[in-house]
Amino acid sequence: MDDALFPVPASPVEVAPGAVHVPGWLDPDEQRELVELCRTWTRGPGGMTRHRTRGGTMSVAMTSLGWYWRPYRYCAALPDGSPVPPLPPVLGRLALRGLAAAYGAVPDPAPDYDVALVNFYGPGATMGMHQDRDERCDAPVVSVSLGDACVFRFGNTATRTRPYTDVELRGGDLFVFGGPSRWAYHGVPRTFPGTADPRTGLRSGRFNITVRASGLRRG
Template sequence: MNEPLFDPVPEPVVVSPGAVHVPGWLGLPRQRELVGRCREWVRSPAGMRKHRTPTGGRMSVAMASLGWFWEPYSYSRTLPDGTPVPPFPPELGELARAGVAAAYGHAPEPESPGYDVALVNFYDAEARMGMHQDREERADAPVVSLSVGDTCVFRFGNTETRGRPYTDVELRSGDLFVFGGPSRMAYHGVPRTRPGSADPDCGLASGRLNVTIRATGFG
């Protein structure tokens, strides 16, 4: 992933303090490359799975973990069968740092914990994600989210409640969304996708791929 990420440079949109949407950050060649790499990464023994929540429900989003294994609501170094988690690809760390620079105008501080976990999420036409916080990490580094495929409605809320106030943002294929600082613990979710809205040249025949990159701070 050495080519320029975008051309021309998209204009970042501040959704709330610390939360920035950069439309069209990844061009079609980079989207196809990311889709291809994700297909390689999820061929691990863990594969894609729909986690069961503590209340007994089953998530509708299929997910794979890289670097650390995430399941509601904790991290571990091994998969449920005891095998190691697939490693975190260094190129995703580079992509995350470039995303922070694109959103904020500067790269992460040198002393900031390094990005070390990625969740590869796949949404089919029926998949949804309820309002939640990304709060299992010890680090407060910004969360970096990349979208490829179908457009989704990304609901970005406040830090106190799952309800209003919130802002609905359309995330299209190639979009970048970064949230940190005062928005790091904001509730967020995906109430719906728009099936069939993606450019077929993005590399996905259907559905939405979301790669969420985080720093755990676990060392």
């Protein structure tokens, strides 16, 4: 997969200051390639894990790339002690193109994207309202949806409760949040099983890729 596979065909919609939804950003062929990569990554050394958090065991299964995430920190080593491989370059390029699609340009200097979380939502899986606060960098988070549609609840920076906005994210959609919305609470209260485009190779379930800049240094 190379840069030419990531055009920007859709118009961005600002959900909150710094939070932008770009519907239909990836076409079915592009989504299919990412789905296949997600399957490869989930079979990798980090595996897929349903982490136990303060709220209980997550219903979403997760794999980490670039750094290994465990509640509530990033680690340079996998659970078996081996080093975490670097972020796949395709995701670094994807994140920068996502910034350009959402904001009209990539900031100068460009963020140093070095970590991605790949979440899989099976039947009944949800994600509670939370902030992405484990990074030591305020670079925008770049999120891509694949497979089943979902309700993405995007809230405020002060509380898990209202005010929030519910956005329907479909396979191929892009969502970027940074600036005043970088620390906003957000979650996925519901998915819609069976809504995935079969042309993407994912007939059921939802992959979500979020690419972040950790702000951490190794060694």
